[in-house]
Amino acid sequence: MEKIKDERLQLKNLKNIRITFIVQTLGIMGVLLYDLINHGMDGMTDNPVWFVFIMTGVVNAYLSMTISVEHEKTKGSPVKRLYIALGIITLISLLFVTFIALTNGYNVMDGLLVGGIVFVCSVIPAFYMFGLRQKEREG
Structure with a gap:
């Protein structure tokens, strides 16, 4: 697979990844909401998807911190x-x-x-x- 060098294509690829991340997060939240409704809070937090959701949030927050520091006025x-x-x-x-x-x-x-x-x-x-x-x- 050849590395993308065109900046427009790189930006489009990043936007596609962002949309994929949003859809994936909404899917995870849907599964967790289903578990919450059917099995309560304990059932939701016992689901391994809960751990994935929490870890994704933590990693996203740390990556956002890096960007926010670079753009502080x-x-x-x-x-x-x-x-x-x-x-x-x-x-x-x-x-x-x-x-x-x-x-x-x-x-x-x-x-x-x-x-x-x-x-x-x-x-x-x-x-x-x-x-x-x-x-x-x-x-």
Whole structure:
């Protein structure tokens, strides 16, 4: 198979891939909705398609971060933005801890577990964005 060199054909190929991705995602969402209706939330999340859907969303989000960093208009300090992000993430995590600990049927350990998960899952993208901004600033 010969490599496409014409930019118009490359753009058309990328648009075709995007349309295919959208159709595939809608199909996966349809299967998951069917499982949700017939088997409930546990049945939906037990389906291996759920894992594919979540992983696709995560990969898409990380790829979108790369593009958004390259097109940022303000070129502020990446360290300052990281500190702001860490402050907001910490505040949101503490709110999760507090509200879950105060909810009937849950205790402080449940709040700490959920808050810790939210913190870790938010800190990883923040450091990834920091690395991208550092790389963009240097290059």
